[in-house]
Amino acid sequence: MSTLNQVLEDALQLSSEQQEMLIKILQNRHHENRRAEIATDAQQSLADFHAGNISASVSPRWYFSITRG
Template sequence: MNSVDRVLKDALQLSSEQQEMLIKILQNRHRENRRAEIATDAQQTLADFYTGKFRHQSAQDVISALRGVS
């Protein structure tokens, strides 16, 4: 039995209220972790921008490039 199966088996032993609480805790922690990942990515992107890895462009230039318009 792998660890996920063991966790699920244990979770099913909890009362309905405890299961709901566990679900909410896991969802909140997942959101917090994802926010931290996004913040780290944003900081790296800004650092790359400020060190010159990206060139300055207008919003219209970016939109045109994404649409494939010259």
């Protein structure tokens, strides 16, 4: 497995155009992974809620802002 330093050194050998493409690819993959993590967390939260392990609550600050206008 490559070390981070090796990967960075290899990336610096790419042309500027290829480096920009690499950056975009890495950003997109990072966003996709983060979305998948959030979806998994949301599914688990819903499952816990439906199983009665947690209850719904309303933030007092949010409630105050909508009731006081």
